[in-house]
Every structure is written in C-alpha cells, then in structure tokens.
Amino acid sequence: GESVGLHLPTLSVQEGDNSIINCAYSNSASDYFIWYKQESGKGPQFIIDIRSNMDKRQGQRVTVLLNKTVKHLSLQIAATQPGDSAVYFCAESQALNFGKGTSLLVTP
Amino acid sequence: GAVVSQHPSWVICKSGTSVKIECRSLDFQATTMFWYRQFPKQSLMLMATSNEGSKATYEQGVEKDKFLINHASLTLSTLTVTSAHPEDSSFYICSARDWTPGETQYFGPGTRLLVL
Numbered sequence: 001g002e003s004v005g006l007h008l009p010t011l012s013v014q015e016g017d018n019s020i021i022n023c024a025y026s027n028s029a030s031d032y033f034i035w036y037k038q039e040s041g042k043g044p045q046f047i048i049d050i051r052s053n054m055d056k057r058q059g060q061r062v063t064v065l066l067n068k069t070v071k072h073l074s075l076q077i078a079a080t081q082p083g084d085s086a087v088y089f090c091a092e093s094q095a096l097n098f099g100k101g102t103s104l105l106v107t108p
Numbered sequence: 109g110a111v112v113s114q115h116p117s118w119v120i121c122k123s124g125t126s127v128k129i130e131c132r133s134l135d136f137q138a139t140t141m142f143w144y145r146q147f148p149k150q151s152l153m154l155m156a157t158s159n160e161g162s163k164a165t166y167e168q169g170v171e172k173d174k175f176l177i178n179h180a181s182l183t184l185s186t187l188t189v190t191s192a193h194p195e196d197s198s199f200y201i202c203s204a205r206d207w208t209p210g211e212t213q214y215f216g217p218g219t220r221l222l223v224l
Binding site: 034036041042043044046049089091093098100101 | 112150151199201203212214216217218
C-alpha cells in the first residue's frame with residue numbers, strides 16, 4: 001500500500017529558533033493528515049491536523065502546511081523549546097503504519 | 109477529551125508466562141482500537157486492528173495465537189501476550205478511534221514489557 005514518509009531522520013535546532021519538519025505522502029486521494037509527537041517512553045500525542053481542503057492550519061506555536069500539488073506537508077514549530085524535543089510523525093487519516101519519524105533535538 | 113489509558117504501564121514477567129494489557133477509551137466510544145509494538149529507536153509497527161464485537165484483524169507476520177486481542181466493549185480492548193519470551197520484550201501501544209471513519213487515532217501512554 002501507499003505510505004507516508006519522512007524526509008529527515010534527525011533535526012537539531014537551537015532553543016528559540018523555529019523548526020520545520022517535512023513529510024511526503026504518496027496517496028493523492030488522502031484527505032486528512034495528522035501530526036503526532038512522541039516523547040521518549042510515551043505514546044504518540046496528537047499535535048495538529050489538517051484536511052485536504054485547506055493548505056494551512058495554525059495552532060499554538062505550531063503550523064501545518066499542506067501542498068497537495070507535490071504531496072508534501074510540513075510542521076512548523078515557532079520558538080522551539082527544550083520540551084519540544086521528541087520524535088514527530090505525520091500520518092494520513094487511514095494510515096495505520098507510520099514512517100520512522102523525525103527526531104527533533106533542541107539545544108540550549 | 110479523547111483520553112486513552114493503558115494498564116499496566118510496565119510489566120516484568122518470566123519467560124513462558126502470559127501477560128494481559130488493557131486499553132481503555134475514557135471519554136469516548138472506540139469502535140476501533142489498534143495495537144502497536146515499538147522497539148527502541150524504531151517506529152510504531154501495527155500488530156492488529158480490533159473492532160468492537162468482532163475478531164481482530166492481524167497484520168502479516170503477527171501470530172494471532174500468541175497475541176490474543178479482545179474488544180468486548182466500546183471502551184475496552186485487551187492484548188494478551190501468551191507464553192511470552194524475551195524477544196517479545198517491547199513497548200506496546202494502543203490507540204482508539206471513535207465511530208467516525210477516518211478520524212484521528214488517540215494513543216495510550218504505552219506499556220513496557222520486559223520478559224526475563
């Protein structure tokens with residue numbers, strides 16, 4: 001089946017900087033996407049979602065951008081904090097399997 | 109809202125014993141629950157999908173006789189690892205989805221299993 005994949009396995013940013021985590025998907029029929037955050041030793045936590053009829057959605061310090069033309073979405077974290085250090089996964093609505101995720105490391 | 113709990117959070121058992129892990133949706137009815145396994149520094153691997161009142165659907169390579177799944181109510185699913193062996197040691201995570209197809213999965217906090 002088609003799957004969602006992550007571009008980079010690791011991302012290191014300085015505290016206070018903005019972070020951008022990218023994700024590519026292959027199923028052009030996908031209409032709903034979710035970003036999850038998984039801290040070490042914990043289950044994934046819902047961060048933000050976006051439907052295919054939107055190209056941008058904002059939350060608290062997070063923004064998700066969806067580019068359906070190139071089947072790409074990104075998660076932007078503003079003013080990254082040490083507590084943002086985690087592995088981030090993107091998923092399609094029907095996705096029951098996840099890519100490797102991107103490990104975000106925030107350095108002081 | 110949308111809270112999923114798991115019990116126990118961690119368990120240590122002897123090889124050959126069986127371990128039951130519970131997954132509960134606390135504030136919504138979960139018609140579908142999923143069980144995942146995650147090894148260190150790896151992604152979540154789907155083991156099975158369970159729908160309330162019916163038999164679970166297992167992913168290829170997952171032994172259904174070893175990983176027994178029961179989803180008897182809209183708020184509870186259980187995973188029993190039978191005759192556990194050290195290679196079954198892992199982080200087991202459940203997730204739940206409400207009745208609306210295609211909506212978000214909400215994950216439990218995970219259960220860490222160590223088989224000695």
